Amino acid sequence: MNRHDIFKQDIMSAGERFADAFSLPKDVVVNATLFHMVGASELFVENFKGIISYTCHEVLIKGNRIKYCVCGDCLTIEHYSNEDMKISGQIKEVKVIRET
Amino acid sequence: MQNRWIRFVKGFLVIKVDGDYMERFFNMCRMHQIDLWEIKKEQDICMCEAYAADFLKMPPLLRKTGTKVHVVQKKGLPFYFPFIKKRIIFFAGVMLCLIMLNYVTEYVWAIEYVGNLQVSDDELSDFLEQEDIHYGMKKSSINCEEKEKKLREAFQNVTWTSIYFEGTKLYIEVKENEKTEPVQIETKGTDLVANEAGTITSIVTRNGVPRVKAGDTVEQGQVLVSGGVPVYDESQTVIDYQIYDADADIFIRTPIEYNSSINSGYPVMIYTGKRVNTGFAQIGDYYIDGLSLWDFVEKHISPKKDETLYETATEKHQVVLLDNIYLPVYYGKIDRKEYYIKYFTYTDEEMEHKLSDNFEKFILGLQQKGVQIVEKNVKMEKNSSGMELNGSLLVVKQTGEAVDIPVNTIQEDETKE
Numbered sequence: 001m002n003r004h005d006i007f008k009q010d011i012m013s014a015g016e017r018f019a020d021a022f023s024l025p026k027d028v029v030v031n032a033t034l035f036h037m038v039g040a041s042e043l044f045v046e047n048f049k050g051i052i053s054y055t056c057h058e059v060l061i062k063g064n065r066i067k068y069c070v071c072g073d074c075l076t077i078e079h080y081s082n083e084d085m086k087i088s089g090q091i092k093e094v095k096v097i098r099e100t
Numbered sequence: 101m102q103n104r105w106i107r108f109v110k111g112f113l114v115i116k117v118d119g120d121y122m123e124r125f126f127n128m129c130r131m132h133q134i135d136l137w138e139i140k141k142e143q144d145i146c147m148c149e150a151y152a153a154d155f156l157k158m159p160p161l162l163r164k165t166g167t168k169v170h171v172v173q174k175k176g177l178p179f180y181f182p183f184i185k186k187r188i189i190f191f192a193g194v195m196l197c198l199i200m201l202n203y204v205t206e207y208v209w210a211i212e213y214v215g216n217l218q219v220s221d222d223e224l225s226d227f228l229e230q231e232d233i234h235y236g237m238k239k240s241s242i243n244c245e246e247k248e249k250k251l252r253e254a255f256q257n258v259t260w261t262s263i264y265f266e267g268t269k270l271y272i273e274v275k276e277n278e279k280t281e282p283v284q285i286e287t288k289g290t291d292l293v294a295n296e297a298g299t300i301t302s303i304v305t306r307n308g309v310p311r312v313k314a315g316d317t318v319e320q321g322q323v324l325v326s327g328g329v330p331v332y333d334e335s336q337t338v339i340d341y342q343i344y345d346a347d348a349d350i351f352i353r354t355p356i357e358y359n360s361s362i363n364s365g366y367p368v369m370i371y372t373g374k375r376v377n378t379g380f381a382q383i384g385d386y387y388i389d390g391l392s393l394w395d396f397v398e399k400h401i402s403p404k405k406d407e408t409l410y411e412t413a414t415e416k417h418q419v420v421l422l423d424n425i426y427l428p429v430y431y432g433k434i435d436r437k438e439y440y441i442k443y444f445t446y447t448d449e450e451m452e453h454k455l456s457d458n459f460e461k462f463i464l465g466l467q468q469k470g471v472q473i474v475e476k477n478v479k480m481e482k483n484s485s486g487m488e489l490n491g492s493l494l495v496v497k498q499t500g501e502a503v504d505i506p507v508n509t510i511q512e513d514e515t516k517e
Binding site for chain 2: 050051052053054055056076077078079080081082
């Protein structure tokens with residue numbers, strides 16, 4: 001086991017490493033939230049648990065043990081369904097907030 | 101994500117969501133398979149859109165989350181149904197019209213001939229009649245390719261044909277052979293005979309044997325130039341006859357009789373000034389016009405003893421859609437004028453004038469035909485019914501009518517020789 005593998009073991013969970021080893025999609029294996037951004041104005045979010053708070057400057061999304069914060073101006077939820085959501089507006093920042 | 105057209109068809113509502121736990125409400129909607137879109141937050145109020153059918157699922161969620169919802173606007177097709185329901189007869193009429201139009205356009209309502217110069221329209225119409233192609237027949241029952249072939253077979257000078265439809269109009273397009281070679285008809289030979297009795301003034305023969313010379317007196321039907329040209333041998337004996345079409349310029353001096361009479365009484369159409377302008381409509385075989393109604397009303401208001409005479413002019417138009425779709429619907433106007441006939445009497449001067457005019461026209465007609473007037477004697481007489489003009493003219497005119505050479509003539513000639 002070289003130094004690179006030890007480092008990887010520290011930051012990645014077992015599920016992630018398993019997905020990595022077998023080349024499987026991580027969002028399916030570890031139930032990770034999937035973000036798909038088109039430019040700086042459209043953001044597609046899949047595999048999330050819900051919205052924690054929504055204002056026109058900030059959308060706080062709940063993922064699997066992680067929260068995501070989409071910051072910007074004139075943020076609109078163009079589409080909100082069981083499968084996915086689409087946020088549009090002037091997106092400035094997407095932050096990951098880890099739960100301690 | 102669903103298309104906006106699907107949303108429009110299903111029908112959706114623009115709603116205003118108000119409350120402290122709007123995010124919870126959205127999440128609960130999501131969990132209950134209620135789609136939301138266009139979520140916009142302005143201060144404390146949030147606007148969003150949802151399907152009308154899903155709106156009925158919302159009240160329990162609203163109670164749980166303590167939010168309030170107001171419908172701002174209703175959009176989509178289901179919300180137009182009450183509008184359509186109120187005007188059901190109009191929409192039914194539109195639908196019926198479209199169905200009728202679709203039905204009617206499956207038939208032929210007009211026929212046009214294109215490109216025919218030598219073959220007349222009447223000949224093509226006769227051909228179509230033979231082939232049982234007529235107005236009002238179904239387009240699908242016409243086998244265009246087969247008819248094209250038959251058309252080429254029926255007319256020898258037609259080199260190319262095309263039968264096709266444009267809308268409800270049937271086009272018969274033909275191309276004719278412009279470089280038609282003169283048809284070689286085997287000549288049987290013709291003689292030139294005198295059309296009338298008289299004296300020959302001049303004769304110039306181009307083809308055939310002249311039988312008369314200038315100054316000869318001939319009877320009607322007498323052979324002037326013979327088409328049978330004898331062939332002699334060295335001993336000047338006729339051994340054979342070559343048959344030609346006799347051709348010659350022959351002028352004859354002959355008398356012509358001219359008789360013309362005029363009655364002193366003559367009828368004149370006098371319009372009473374009573375005029376009926378009305379319209380008519382025809383759909384297929386069903387015909388309706390305003391005249392029958394007019395006559396019915398007139399008959400009951402002012403019955404007439406005498407039979408009234410009318411002059412009727414009809415203007416007929418066919419309904420055409422988009423320049424090509426000819427419908428079996430006709431309309432037009434009828435102009436009916438009432439008249440009666442009154443008899444007037446000519447004076448002697450008027451009768452003389454009329455007869456002279458007619459005679460002048462007759463003379464002019466002869467001169468235009470190249471007839472020279474040598475002598476004329478005209479006498480005008482008054483009789484019991486009116487006046488008559490008797491004239492005898494002596495004219496010089498061209499004569500010679502081509503007739504087939506009788507078979508026995510040559511044989512007789514041979515025996516005479």
